[in-house]
Amino acid sequence: MAFLALDHVNKRFGDHIAVEDFTLSVKKGEFISLLGPSGCGKTTTLQMIAGFVDPTAGSIHLEGRDLLSTKPAQRGLGIVFQSYALFPHMTASENIAFGLEMRGIARAEREGKVRDALAMVGLDGYGDRYPRRMSGGQQQRVALARALVIKPDVLLLDEPLSNLDAKLREDMQIELRQIQRNLGTTTVLVTHDQTEAMALSDRIVVMSKGRIEQIGTPQETYERPASAFVSQFLGKTNEFPAEIRLSDGAQKLIFGSCEWQAPAGPSGPVTVTVRPEKVGFASPKSDSLKGRVVSRIFQGNHWLFQCETECGPAIVVRQNNGEPQPEEGETVSLIWRKDDMGLRRAGESR
Amino acid sequence: MSAAAPARYPVPWKLLLPALMLFIAVVLIPLAMTIMLSFHKWGQYTGIEPVFILENWREIWSDSYFHEMFLRTFRIAVAATLLTAICGAPEAYILNRMRAPWKGIFLLIILGPLLISVVARTLGWALLFGGQNGIANKALMSIGLIDTPIPFMFTETGVIIALAHVMMPFMVLSVWAALQRVDPQIENAAMSLGAGPLTIIRRIILPQIMPGILSGGIIVFSLCASAFATPAIIGGRRLKVAATLAYDEFLNTLNWPLGAAVAVLLLMAIVLIVVSSNALIERRYAEAFR
Amino acid sequence: MSKNGPVALIFHTLFVIFMLAPIVVVCLVAFTPEGFLSLPVNGFSLRWFRAIASYPEFINAFWVSLWLGAASSLIALFFAIPAALAIARYQFPGRDALSALFLSPLMIPHVVLGIAFLRFFTQAGIGGTFTALIIAHVILVFPFALRLTLAAATGMNRSVEMAAISLGAGSWTLFRRVTLPLILPGVVSGWALAFIQSFDEVTMTIFLAAPGTETLPVRMFLYVQDNIDPLVTSVSACVIAITMAALILLDRIYGLDRVLAGHSDRSR
Numbered sequence: 001m002a003f004l005a006l007d008h009v010n011k012r013f014g015d016h017i018a019v020e021d022f023t024l025s026v027k028k029g030e031f032i033s034l035l036g037p038s039g040c041g042k043t044t045t046l047q048m049i050a051g052f053v054d055p056t057a058g059s060i061h062l063e064g065r066d067l068l069s070t071k072p073a074q075r076g077l078g079i080v081f082q083s084y085a086l087f088p089h090m091t092a093s094e095n096i097a098f099g100l101e102m103r104g105i106a107r108a109e110r111e112g113k114v115r116d117a118l119a120m121v122g123l124d125g126y127g128d129r130y131p132r133r134m135s136g137g138q139q140q141r142v143a144l145a146r147a148l149v150i151k152p153d154v155l156l157l158d159e160p161l162s163n164l165d166a167k168l169r170e171d172m173q174i175e176l177r178q179i180q181r182n183l184g185t186t187t188v189l190v191t192h193d194q195t196e197a198m199a200l201s202d203r204i205v206v207m208s209k210g211r212i213e214q215i216g217t218p219q220e221t222y223e224r225p226a227s228a229f230v231s232q233f234l235g236k237t238n239e240f241p242a243e244i245r246l247s248d249g250a251q252k253l254i255f256g257s258c259e260w261q262a263p264a265g266p267s268g269p270v271t272v273t274v275r276p277e278k279v280g281f282a283s284p285k286s287d288s289l290k291g292r293v294v295s296r297i298f299q300g301n302h303w304l305f306q307c308e309t310e311c312g313p314a315i316v317v318r319q320n321n322g323e324p325q326p327e328e329g330e331t332v333s334l335i336w337r338k339d340d341m342g343l344r345r346a347g348e349s350r
Numbered sequence: 351m352s353a354a355a356p357a358r359y360p361v362p363w364k365l366l367l368p369a370l371m372l373f374i375a376v377v378l379i380p381l382a383m384t385i386m387l388s389f390h391k392w393g394q395y396t397g398i399e400p401v402f403i404l405e406n407w408r409e410i411w412s413d414s415y416f417h418e419m420f421l422r423t424f425r426i427a428v429a430a431t432l433l434t435a436i437c438g439a440p441e442a443y444i445l446n447r448m449r450a451p452w453k454g455i456f457l458l459i460i461l462g463p464l465l466i467s468v469v470a471r472t473l474g475w476a477l478l479f480g481g482q483n484g485i486a487n488k489a490l491m492s493i494g495l496i497d498t499p500i501p502f503m504f505t506e507t508g509v510i511i512a513l514a515h516v517m518m519p520f521m522v523l524s525v526w527a528a529l530q531r532v533d534p535q536i537e538n539a540a541m542s543l544g545a546g547p548l549t550i551i552r553r554i555i556l557p558q559i560m561p562g563i564l565s566g567g568i569i570v571f572s573l574c575a576s577a578f579a580t581p582a583i584i585g586g587r588r589l590k591v592a593a594t595l596a597y598d599e600f601l602n603t604l605n606w607p608l609g610a611a612v613a614v615l616l617l618m619a620i621v622l623i624v625v626s627s628n629a630l631i632e633r634r635y636a637e638a639f640r
Numbered sequence: 641m642s643k644n645g646p647v648a649l650i651f652h653t654l655f656v657i658f659m660l661a662p663i664v665v666v667c668l669v670a671f672t673p674e675g676f677l678s679l680p681v682n683g684f685s686l687r688w689f690r691a692i693a694s695y696p697e698f699i700n701a702f703w704v705s706l707w708l709g710a711a712s713s714l715i716a717l718f719f720a721i722p723a724a725l726a727i728a729r730y731q732f733p734g735r736d737a738l739s740a741l742f743l744s745p746l747m748i749p750h751v752v753l754g755i756a757f758l759r760f761f762t763q764a765g766i767g768g769t770f771t772a773l774i775i776a777h778v779i780l781v782f783p784f785a786l787r788l789t790l791a792a793a794t795g796m797n798r799s800v801e802m803a804a805i806s807l808g809a810g811s812w813t814l815f816r817r818v819t820l821p822l823i824l825p826g827v828v829s830g831w832a833l834a835f836i837q838s839f840d841e842v843t844m845t846i847f848l849a850a851p852g853t854e855t856l857p858v859r860m861f862l863y864v865q866d867n868i869d870p871l872v873t874s875v876s877a878c879v880i881a882i883t884m885a886a887l888i889l890l891d892r893i894y895g896l897d898r899v900l901a902g903h904s905d906r907s908r
Binding site: 362364366369373377384387440444445460466468475476477515518572600601606617 | 644645648649651655656658659660661662663664665666669677679718719720722726727729730732738741742745747749750751752755757758759760763775778779782836839840842843846856857861864865868872873876879880883884886887891
């Protein structure tokens with residue numbers, strides 16, 4: 001049974017449709033990411049769960065009880081805001097204690113819980129500091145502790161790491177994941193950063209223009225993107241125009257000078273998609289894509305090639321494993337395993 | 351979408367109602383009563399009679415004494431406004447180019463008087479102007495700027511100078527605000543294109559701070575046109591302006607309806623001028639300065 | 641930052657002299673040892689400051705002004721804070737008209753306000769009372785209280801409040817524990833600016849004050865109308881000193897530029 005269930009949720013602001021027909025069920029303890037570019041409706045969805053925005057239609061249930069008829073103050077959700085939203089006039093301890101105080105927990109018990117919460121996020125001894133005297137990462141931890149100390153049914157994270165620099169963001173990702181695993185708190189993260197979503201989540205909800213594009217595990221959404229949008233948003237991808245047609249009595253996939261065995265399905269134009277790291281260089285053969293290396297960029301642990309092929313531009317990523325790599329201007333043949341390739345019928349790229 | 355306004359707050363009417371009731375009861379009703387008052391009849395022995403007549407308005411319309419008085423009021427206001435613009439705008443520009451500690455110190459010195467009682471400031475001018483051998487005349491004569499003392503006290507010149515001083519901070523503040531929106535690199539850009547200092551001021555800076563000068567001018571004008579304490583002290587009993595005349599009608603002659611008519615006319619004139627010039631400025635500068 | 645040339649500095653010096661001259665003159669004359677208006681060329685004396693003590697009208701007027709300013713500014717805040725929160729946060733029809741109404745005391749000439757209040761309070765039977773003065777001054781200072789509170793409320797990070805709500809704070813707790821503390825600098829400065837406005841106001845108040853409820857500026861004005869002597873300069877010097885002290889305090893709490901910025905948009 002679903003722990004947190006959003007059922008056909010819609011939100012309109014005047015004529016603008018912010019969220020359309022959003023249905024999602026979250027299991028207890030699950031870490032879900034809402035991933036998409038800005039304006040895709042992910043934050044609005046989060047705010048509807050939090051209660052700061054009322055849906056135009058649809059329902060939201062938490063453990064079977066109707067969340068929409070509950071005031072935001074009584075929903076019992078922990079929220080970490082993008083700006084952290086710490087109370088600037090209260091110390092770290094007072095910030096963390098605020099939610100406990102609202103629940104009428106006695107001072108002595110409060111103090112213990114606050115101490116534990118500070119320890120959990122690695123801020124022992126910082127309790128008496130005011131937020132403005134803390135670094136971004138420390139403020140982030142206080143915000144997390146403040147949200148978690150009330151033992152929320154669901155933890156909502158609104159782009160919590162976007163204000164941190166790259167190195168700190170990676171550390172916080174690991175730490176956040178660990179804390180979430182230990183506590184088993186059901187978590188909904190809103191982010192526009194696909195690596196963050198993939199690193200943290202059990203499942204990712206990819207959104208675009210207010211609609212859900214795909215729901216799946218990080219591997220599923222990356223390896224088998226349900227739409228052009230998903231495949232492009234989750235990392236770089238190559239796309240080649242192709243056609244499936246009957247040739248010599250068999251269905252063939254034809255692109256460039258290649259003629260491959262086609263999977264079952266009707267004839268017609270299709271798009272071949274393949275991730276850059278799945279493409280390899282081969283000696284010229286008849287069933288590979290012919291091209292030329294336009295530029296070669298060294299990026300430490302890998303090489304990035306931009307090629308011009310008979311089917312248009314292509315990107316190839318090769319591990320820097322010591323093997324010789326083609327030079328700029330060299331004629332090459334691109335090849336990949338059939339399993340790594342995706343086929344999309346033309347016109348179905350919503 | 352984080353800008354989406356949270357909807358789960360109590361209706362704003364609950365928050366607005368106290369202030370709204372207060373303003374209806376103690377601003378709108380008294381103003382309406384004053385307008386009514388201007389149509390009432392007044393007699394030396396009968397006092398105010400609550401009838402609807404146009405006598406007060408007709409008197410202001412036909413009596414040249416009132417024409418002269420309103421003309422003087424607006425003449426003084428225009429002159430004082432020009433004086434503040436001519437002195438205040440360059441000063442704001444100079445101030446903006448100063449270095450860190452001096453900038454703040456001089457801003458405080460120039461804007462601070464805004465908060466000092468108008469009576470105290472005008473008293474200072476009365477002391478400076480005071481009679482034939484006032485300090486101002488002595489100073490001007492000693493540096494050879496004038497040969498004979500200028501009569502400041504009880505003259506329009508004196509009122510204009512004192513009013514310009516009283517209102518100057520508003521102009522400096524308004525131009526200062528406009529200057530804060532000017533890109534500090536823009537002068538260097540103009541210089542790199544070969545513009546001299548005067549060209550930069552005339553072609554680059556002035557057009558950008560013009561809205562500030564104009565909106566400052568509106569503020570200063572409306573305050574000057576309705577000024578009371580300064581014209582009363584420097585102008586004396588004979589040099590009447592609209593505000594001092596209304597005061598006389600109310601507290602000396604006790605002809606309240608006539609005083610109310612003068613006040614209502616003053617209010618209407620100022621509102622008309624302020625609103626229409628605001629609209630003009632906004633139309634003129636709407637596109638360029640958003 | 642580019643430097644000012646010599647012409648600019650001469651202009652600046654003359655300008656500053658122009659701005660300070662009347663204020664400095666008042667303060668200097670206040671220290672004269674003579675019995676008539678003159679600069680203290682033959683030494684300084686405090687005789688005219690001591691003389692204030694024997695004029696109870698000035699002392700009384702000072703207390704009236706002090707209480708009037710303090711009370712009316714405080715009362716104005718009670719009305720202004722909720723209104724500012726509503727205007728800062730909600731888009732509703734008539735919002736602009738309402739803010740225009742609330743700021744209208746800035747645009748209405750004080751002489752008109754004085755006349756309107758005189759008529760109104762006389763009809764209401766409370767003409768010349770301290771209560772009438774307070775009500776009038778609440779209206780007078782309301783725009784200043786509103787502006788600074790509004791600026792503070794607009795500049796506030798809304799997600800801080802959402803955080804408090806998500807942690808279980810009800811609306812009163814939210815206001816008392818989070819919203820009010822966060823807008824407090826604006827509220828305090830609004831009070832202080834309102835106080836100064838009330839303390840200095842003469843044009844409107846002169847219509848409403850009766851003997852016994854005369855404020856200090858009104859008393860000073862009426863005194864100057866009769867004759868100008870060193871006594872009124874020493875009183876003025878005291879007023880200037882008090883204002884300066886308030887000014888410096890205000891600068892420390894909130895930053896004077898921000899306070900005065902709330903002062904300038906009079907015509908809107």
